[in-house]
Amino acid sequence: MHTDTLFKVITVLFSTIFTVSAFAVAPPCKGPNKNDPGCPGVEPPPPATAIVDSASVDWLNLNITVRGSDLDTGTTFYLGGTQLDPAPTIISSSELEIPFNDDVAAEVTEQGNYLLNVDGADVLSIFVKSQIVDSAAIGCPCDGVWQTKLGILWDTPNSECLEISGPSVNDTADISGTVLSVPADPSSYPHFPIGASFIPGDPINSVCRLVQVNGDASVDELINLRINETQQTECADLLKANVCATTTQIP
Numbered sequence: 001m002h003t004d005t006l007f008k009v010i011t012v013l014f015s016t017i018f019t020v021s022a023f024a025v026a027p028p029c030k031g032p033n034k035n036d037p038g039c040p041g042v043e044p045p046p047p048a049t050a051i052v053d054s055a056s057v058d059w060l061n062l063n064i065t066v067r068g069s070d071l072d073t074g075t076t077f078y079l080g081g082t083q084l085d086p087a088p089t090i091i092s093s094s095e096l097e098i099p100f101n102d103d104v105a106a107e108v109t110e111q112g113n114y115l116l117n118v119d120g121a122d123v124l125s126i127f128v129k130s131q132i133v134d135s136a137a138i139g140c141p142c143d144g145v146w147q148t149k150l151g152i153l154w155d156t157p158n159s160e161c162l163e164i165s166g167p168s169v170n171d172t173a174d175i176s177g178t179v180l181s182v183p184a185d186p187s188s189y190p191h192f193p194i195g196a197s198f199i200p201g202d203p204i205n206s207v208c209r210l211v212q213v214n215g216d217a218s219v220d221e222l223i224n225l226r227i228n229e230t231q232q233t234e235c236a237d238l239l240k241a242n243v244c245a246t247t248t249q250i251p
Contacts, residue, residue, distance in 0.1 A: 021226045050074040052123040055116060060201040062135045062228075063089075064098040064126065066116065077119035079126075082107040100135045108132040130203035131226045140196070140235035142208035145223040145241075149191060149210055150179060154242055158183035159194070161244035163236065166198065166229070173198045173229070176237045179243050189215035194243060196235035198227060208235045 052068040064079075072093045075085045084103050088096040098104060107112060108128050116124045146152045159177035166173030176195030182188035196208040208227050212220040227235065240247055 011038045042166070050118045050123070051175050052116060052118065055124055055126045056125070057128055057132075058097075059203050062100040064104070066098065066124075066190075067094060068123075069094055071118075074118040076119050078115075079104060080107040080114040100132050104135070105132050105134040107150045122166075132203075133226045133228045133231075135228055137228055138230055138234065139206065140208060140231055140238055141225045141227065142196070142223050142235060143205070143238060146194065146210055149212075149222050149245070153179050153181065153192070156183070157243055157245040159243045159245060160251055161239060161247045163240075163247055164250045166232075173232050173236070175239055175247070177239065177244055189213065192222075192238065196227065196232050196239065198232035200229075206232070208232075223244075 005231070037234050044192055050068065050071050050073050052066055054068070055064055055066045058065050066088070070093055072090045074096075075087070077098070079098065082103050084098060084101075088098045090096050109131055111129050111131070112129050113125045115122050116126055150227045159179050161175055161177035163175040164172050174195065174197040176193065176197075179187070179192040179194055180186055192210045193213065194209065198206045203226060206226050206227060207220070208231070209224045210222040212222055214220070
């Protein structure tokens, strides 16, 4: 074999070996794969931790909206001292919703700041401007006090009531009237303004109520309780049956 031919054969063989070596896949935990998860001496990455950036109370949609990152990794949630069960609704890793259910209603009974705790860590203080009512609650919570405070005036319709209907969630529902202590004599006191309202997005004014106006012009609030839309309808039915002699609908 001539010298130049031998040189060409050696060159081709070396090139082939180099190419195969350069593109060969390294075995597990060898070469560039030595830091793969699960390889000896390699620590697994720490689990993601939920981070909360902000929270807002959405009165119109009846939930607390929480925003942050890795929120879908949280497994245990507390609002104040109450564990939320079921857990909040995960919208995405950056957003979750805490619905106005009985757990939230049991904790948020008045205006104040409430700690949100995720997996054992306090992550945010949420300010709530009013009592939260379970969106599934039924029954008029003012019923018993109305009957007790009005006595014989309850179930003796003598008030001229005005009502604003609210057939959809974006409308106002309101009924109000004034029960007279002596139905035939408006100059006799006390008078008892009474009513029930539900205004979406306005928790302060979504209440059932009873006020006593005295002869000296002083006013005593006898009851004022937050209600949801269903409860407003039930309160309105009670008023129309027990105190409203007439009911005028306002468009």
